[in-house]
Amino acid sequence: MNYESHHLSAAIKKARANLGLSQRDLSERSGLPQAQISKFENGTVDIRLSSLVALFRALGLELELVPRQVVPAVQSIVKNITPRSTIDVKLLARAKMALNCVLQQLARLNQSPGKLEYLKEYSHFLERTQISAIHTKSFKRWTKFLERLKTDSFDNKKIELLIKRTEELRNQLEQASDSSIQDPFSRPAYSLD
Amino acid sequence: MNYESHHLSAAIKKARANLGLSQRDLSERSGLPQAQISKFENGTVDIRLSSLVALFRALGLELELVPRQVVPAVQSIVKNITPRSTIDVKLLARAKMALNCVLQQLARLNQSPGKLEYLKEYSHFLERTQISAIHTKSFKRWTKFLERLKTDSFDNKKIELLIKRTEELRNQLEQASDSSIQDPFSRPAYSLD
DNA sequence: AATAAATATATATTATAAGATATCAGAAAA
DNA sequence: TTTTCTGATATCTTATAATATATATTTATT
Numbered sequence: 001m002n003y004e005s006h007h008l009s010a011a012i013k014k015a016r017a018n019l020g021l022s023q024r025d026l027s028e029r030s031g032l033p034q035a036q037i038s039k040f041e042n043g044t045v046d047i048r049l050s051s052l053v054a055l056f057r058a059l060g061l062e063l064e065l066v067p068r069q070v071v072p073a074v075q076s077i078v079k080n081i082t083p084r085s086t087i088d089v090k091l092l093a094r095a096k097m098a099l100n101c102v103l104q105q106l107a108r109l110n111q112s113p114g115k116l117e118y119l120k121e122y123s124h125f126l127e128r129t130q131i132s133a134i135h136t137k138s139f140k141r142w143t144k145f146l147e148r149l150k151t152d153s154f155d156n157k158k159i160e161l162l163i164k165r166t167e168e169l170r171n172q173l174e175q176a177s178d179s180s181i182q183d184p185f186s187r188p189a190y191s192l193d
Numbered sequence: 194m195n196y197e198s199h200h201l202s203a204a205i206k207k208a209r210a211n212l213g214l215s216q217r218d219l220s221e222r223s224g225l226p227q228a229q230i231s232k233f234e235n236g237t238v239d240i241r242l243s244s245l246v247a248l249f250r251a252l253g254l255e256l257e258l259v260p261r262q263v264v265p266a267v268q269s270i271v272k273n274i275t276p277r278s279t280i281d282v283k284l285l286a287r288a289k290m291a292l293n294c295v296l297q298q299l300a301r302l303n304q305s306p307g308k309l310e311y312l313k314e315y316s317h318f319l320e321r322t323q324i325s326a327i328h329t330k331s332f333k334r335w336t337k338f339l340e341r342l343k344t345d346s347f348d349n350k351k352i353e354l355l356i357k358r359t360e361e362l363r364n365q366l367e368q369a370s371d372s373s374i375q376d377p378f379s380r381p382a383y384s385l386d
Numbered sequence: 387a388a389t390a391a392a393t394a395t396a397t398a399t400t401a402t403a404a405g406a407t408a409t410c411a412g413a414a415a416a
Numbered sequence: 417t418t419t420t421c422t423g424a425t426a427t428c429t430t431a432t433a434a435t436a437t438a439t440a441t442t443t444a445t446t
Contacts, residue, residue: 011258065204
């Protein structure tokens with residue numbers, strides 16, 4: 001890359017990772033082919049503005065032209081104000097759907113009602129909790145696991161595994177929300193009047 | 194324009210105007226052909242990222258990727274904090290040079306010493322004053338007028354005209370610096386800690 | 387009204403992005 | 417181990433940006 005726009009591709013790569021999207025996911029959203037995204041992220045293509053716009057729009061980002069002098073101020077805003085980016089809405093919806101399917105199947109089976117209750121509660125937990133972008137990957141894995149579960153036939157081992165992985169995830173998320181309270185960056189370092 | 198990036202071309206057009214640059218000037222600085230700049234500013238071309246970068250770099254701008262949520266905050270910064278963008282340094286240098294030439298010629302002629310004094314004083318005024326971007330156009334015109342003057346043969350009429358136009362410009366600039374004091378936007382609406 | 391400056395178009399050539407699609411290698415999960 | 421997921425490459429066609437250059441059109445300036 002000669003024209004120093006690596007920071008753009010890096011930013012997009014990061015944003016994509018934060019949302020837990022694969023290049024293929026982003027490809028679907030943005031309409032660009034996955035191959036193109038890969039090339040852009042690696043700086044082996046000089047993409048057109050429209051492609052760039054498609055990419056960052058799909059990631060909830062906007063391009064702003066700012067005078068060089070105020071770049072630090074802008075960057076500080078972006079760092080400090082940005083609410084801990086929450087998980088991708090589509091991913092969350094996917095998770096809820098998968099969880100509901102599993103819950104329904106469990107209810108139909110009518111065995112291990114305790115586990116059913118636990119998972120129901122977890123479903124509510126999902127409603128309440130703002131899932132930090134940091135854990136998107138774990139969350140995505142868990143969702144995929146759910147999705148696979150519902151197609152397979154249920155057996156006790158699988159339900160055990162589900163409970164186990166769910167507890168793991170919950171622990172991760174709860175830890176995160178604790179630490180975010182102490183996080184000095186969670187309070188903005190400026191104020192607008 | 195289908196890909197909604199008019200605000201980018203508009204920003205560049207504006208920045209260019211603020212610096213008092215013509216498309217040809219910008220072309221020279223950025224290395225892009227004037228025709229390309231025209232097409233971009235009119236949204237009839239989907240330029241590549243490298244071209245965009247060349248353009249905004251030549252204008253002292255940077256491209257920042259900003260989460261949609263904080264776009265208003267960033268725009269407010271750019272509007273309010275941006276120090277009243279000063280005139281292009283090259284243009285200023287050009288003006289000083291032209292003025293000096295004229296001063297020397299006047300000195301050599303050794304007539305109308307009062308006018309000579311006035312212009313000398315104005316030369317110092319230029320050193321002190323931060324010329325608002327708003328008046329770049331007038332300033333550029335004045336500079337060009339000076340440049341034309343020095344090649345022509347001097348006569349009293351021309352010197353009169355020079356004084357007149359210089360006074361006009363000075364008034365404009367002084368008015369500007371007055372109003373900027375009262376300008377509510379000249380004080381930033383936020384503070385960084 | 388005439389001239390000049392700035393901007394918008396036009397043309398022709400070359401380079402390369404876009405797009406569709408397939409494949410490959412490595413990592414992760416089963 | 418086998419399968420699935422992910423990211424990087426490759427190939428081919430088509431569309432269009434880049435570039436140089438010229439010219440027209442619009443806008444200031446004298």
